[in-house]
Structures are given as C-alpha cells and as structure tokens.
Amino acid sequence: MSILVDGDTRLLIQGITGREGQFHGQAMLNFGTQVVAGVTPGKGGQETFNGRVPIFDTVAEAVGRTGANTSVIYVPAAFAPDAIFEAASSGIGLIFCITEGIPALDMLRVYHVLRAQGVRLIGPNCPGATTPGEAKVGIIPGNIHRRGRVGLVSRSGTLTYEVVEALTDEGIGQSTCVGIGGDPIVGTSFIEILTLFEADPLTDAVVLIGEIGGDEEERAAEHIAKTMSKPVAAFVAGRTAPPGRRMGHAGAIISGGTGTAESKRTALRDAGVRVADSPLQIPALLREAGVA
C-alpha cells in the first residue's frame, strides 16, 4: 500500500485499442498492474492482450462488470475532457489523464466539476504514477524503479525518469513516483501529493521536481514549512530559460518577472528543502537528510 496506486488498483484503460493504449497497456501488464478492463466505444465485447482484458463500450459498463476503480486515459485531446467526465460519472474515483494538448478552458471546467464530485484527477499531460513492486499507471518506464521509501512528485515526465534512475543507481528505492503534469491547469497540485506523502507510513522522504512558470513551487514551499515533518529534496528546471518564452510545457513560461527558477529555489530553500543544482545531486541530498 502506498499513495494513489498499489496492488489493489483495478485499472481501466480508456482508449485501450489506440496506439498508446496498446503499447502502454502491455507495459503496465508486464509491470504487474491489474489491468481489468478497457473502453473503446464501438469495440465492446472484444478482448485484447491475448484475451486477458475485456473491452467495453462505456465506462459505466466496465465498472459494473469488472469493479474497476482507477482509470487511465490515452484518448486524443479533442475527446479527453469527455472521457474524464465519463469516468467521473461512472463511479471511478481516481483518473489519470496522459493526453497532452487539452485546451486550458476545457480543463478549467473539468477541474471544477471533478472537485464538486469528489473525484481525483492526475494530469492531464502527465506521465502517471508508479509504485514499484505494486502497480504502474501511465507511461513511466517500468524498469528504472527500485522499491523503497522515497516519494517523488514532478511536473515533468522525462525529468522524472532522470531522477528516478539517479535514485535507483544510488540504491535509493521509491514508494510512489507521481507526475502531476506540465499544463497550467492540472487536476492535482504539488501540495495535495505532498499531503498524501506526509500521511503515508511507507514514505520517509520526498523529492519534488519543479520547473519555471506559475507559483505552484512557492505554494508548495509554504506548505512544506508549515506542515511537513518528512525531509524534502528538490530540483527546479529552467534556470537558463529566457523570460516571456514558453519552454515546451504550456505551464513553463516566465511572465513579468514571476515564476522564475530562482524564486522557486529560494522559496524552497527558505522552507528547509534541500535544493539540487543537478538531478544527480538528489540522492546525496537525501542521504544528508538521513535517508538510508
């Protein structure tokens, strides 16, 4: 048992017959995730992954027949908000949306509707979450992990992999690794994930990976200073990014002197967080903080 996903996660894949759904569905099965159902409207009644996973036309039907409790979405941006709403109104309590390129105003509506329904959304434009030895949901490579007691939360996909590998290379295992996504409006914030890690008896320390844009990291710093007893190490990408230019992620832009890497690093340091200059320094900073 760890945060978000574990051996009891019963996963539904929305868009299971698409290219990404097929590739990552197989990778999740290989990792040991309980993939119990898939949804592709019009392909209900078929099966995939050598008959291991049944396909349904609707999420409600999939939930009713398989007891799925978590969904991961690989459908194109134009259809993703509807897929999220369908999952939320069909009894799914935890939704991961991997899809990138969803218009921000659509996400605004999705965000508030899901809050009102009490459904947790991770993403969109996120790599998912992995609890080594238990379950992986999303697109994070499975083979870089090691089971352990450090939690990781990030706004960036590949940078997550980089840090996970650095931890594993140094013999530091992970409890759960979560990517919350790089868009301006995401379903779940750093603060919410930090709160889950603080309460998780299987997590001893946390790594936070931030980037330029917005003030999520500054808010997280304030939250850490006030509420967290577990040590936190951090890396913030984008120290060399010029102001006014968008660095790939829709959320990664420095506007009007706010949201710089330096302001985030300072806020985190002031909150007692150990801040790395390179992702490779994270393991050493965790050791300093007493992580075995």
Next chain:
Amino acid sequence: MKLQEFRSKEILARHGIPTLPGEIATTPAAARAAAERLGVPVVVKAQVLAGGRGKAGGVKLAADPAEAEARAAEILELRIAGAPVHTVLVTPSVVIAHEYYLAVILDRAARAVTVIASAEGGIDIEDVAQTDPAAVLRLPLHPLIGLQPHNVRAVSFFLAIPEAHRATFATTLTGLVEAFVQTDAELAEINPLALTSDGLVALDAKMVLDDSGLARHPDLEQLRDPAEEEPAEAAAREAGISYIKLEGTIGCMVNGAGLAMATMDLVKLAGGEPANFLDIGGGARHERVAAAFRIILADPNVRAVLINIFGGITRGDEVAQGIVEARAGLERQVPMVVRIVGTNADEAAFILESADLQTAYTLDEAAAMAVAAATAGEGR
C-alpha cells in the same frame, strides 16, 4: 500564440468593444495615404509582438500626412527586442482624459478566468501591482456561470467609471470576456482603455491565444504571423519539434520539456551557454531527429551538440539511427556528445559506437563533455 495589436483590436471590435479606425501599412507611402484617409493628427505604431514598443521608439505622433510618412519610415527601420518591424498601424490621435487598465486572464493559481482592472492604466500593470496592490482589482469569475451583471458592476464601481460611460463599460467588459472565451485565449488586454471626448475606447489591445485551443479555431490559426517568427522556430513547429533559439554555442537535442530545460541548466552550470531549447517530443522517429539536427546546425553559433534522450515512449535506437543518418548528410560537422538511456538504450549504444560517436553515461558528464568540445572548437 500572440496576436498583433491590430488583429487583437479586430477581434475585440467584433465583440462590441469600441476601437478607433485604423489602417495597416508596410511602406512609408502607404502610411501617408492612410493618414490622408483617416484625417490628422495620427499615431503611427509599430506592430511587433515584443513588449516595450513605446520606449523603443515604435510609437510616434504625426501632425500631417507627410510627417506620418516620415515617422513610418523611421519606425520601419527599427528592430524592437531583436525583431524587425514590418508593419505599422496608423490610427487617429485622440485627447485622453483618463486611462484604465482592463484585462481577462487565465489565473492558474485561482483556477479561474479572472478579470484584472485598475484605474491606473497606460503603464505596466505589474509595476502598479508591486507599488500599490490596492489599485489593482483581481476578480475571479465563477468557473461554470462566467461573468454576471454583479461582476460588471463591481469592476465598474472599483474603477469609478463616470455614470455616463457605465453602459459602454459594461459592453466593453462583457465583450472582452466573450472574446477571451470564444477564442480560447490566455490573455485579452486593453491598456489603455481610454476616456476621451467621444467616450470610452480601447486604444491598445493585446491577445494571447492558447495554442492547444487553436485546433478548433482554424480561422485564428490563419492569423499567425510568419514574418514575426524566427524561421527556424517556424520550421521546428511544422516538424512537431519545440524549439527556441538562444545566444549560446551548445546546441541541445532533448526529449521532454522538463529534461530539455534541465539539460540547458547543466550546460550553463558546466561553464557553457546553451544555443537553444529543443524538445523533440514524445515517440520521435528518426526523421524528426534528422529535422532537429538541421535546425540546430542552421545556427552558425553552434560549436557542439549535446544530445540527451531518456527513452520512455521514445526508442533510443530510433534516435541513434536518426543521429547517424543525419550526421552523414550534414555539410557542417561539429563535435557531438550523445547520451541515450531508457528504452532500447543498449541497441542505441551499439549503433553509436559503430558510428564512432562520443557517448556519455550521466547527464552531468554529458554536459561537461559538450562544454569541453565547444571550447576546444573555439580555440581552433
């Protein structure tokens, strides 16, 4: 996507917001003709996407058509924040009694479409927010019901809009929110919203659209200004690559935006300067890798290339194959440091070694090697 002032004003006018007539000119003679038609005095304004246009001499008053021609000639010679001026807007000059600031933004922290207003318009709103926060109103709109009449009243009274102009103000604010929502904007700004003898009028406007929303607004995608874009950045966008040119000497090719930023940071930390931000995107095939190479090496400042790939969706061997193929076809050879880890890294290593390419294992090592290679190249 940022829109030019005149395009932003066109959109706002369609939503009932009062604007002045104006004409676009790309030559001094056309500016003169425009001034003749519009009536003088006029203002000649550079149409560039960079900020600080006024301070850079890009906005000038002209008393008669001949002066409009002369001012336009000066402005069309300018480079503002590095970008050449191709177009000017000629518009009547008016007498301003008061300037307001009015904008609609997507406030990510409040997770709401938010109205920003200040009675101290005409200047940088961020400065006002710093020096006198009480002078700036931030009003988050309800996520599901949007702008309501009581919101309009609240903004109107905050700005102390004279009673005679309240109806026009209501139309303006309602139109601004409507324009924002209907174009999938990130920002719709009027600064200043001026009170003149003819009433309220949007003297300057700025709109920034959400790139993710453009797919459902083909009409707005048409407004993209190719002349305003760095040619390499436009080519990259068409190839599905996210690229921003910078001033350094080390070209970076990375998958993933966060990792690309981190790679640039490490180049800097190792004593070098990144020549670009470049994200080849998820699941890139060898053709896209080759395109990325061409874009990086088209920058004459590039002395070395650092390739950092952490394969997840992206397959390392695809990238390695792309690098080898692309290098064979390149006219200009520069030192390259390649790091490929993750999915199919072993296959990638074999391809790279066979092609005799310099490889690195860790990110820090790769950055240091690239900086060393670039420095050695300069010494030659």
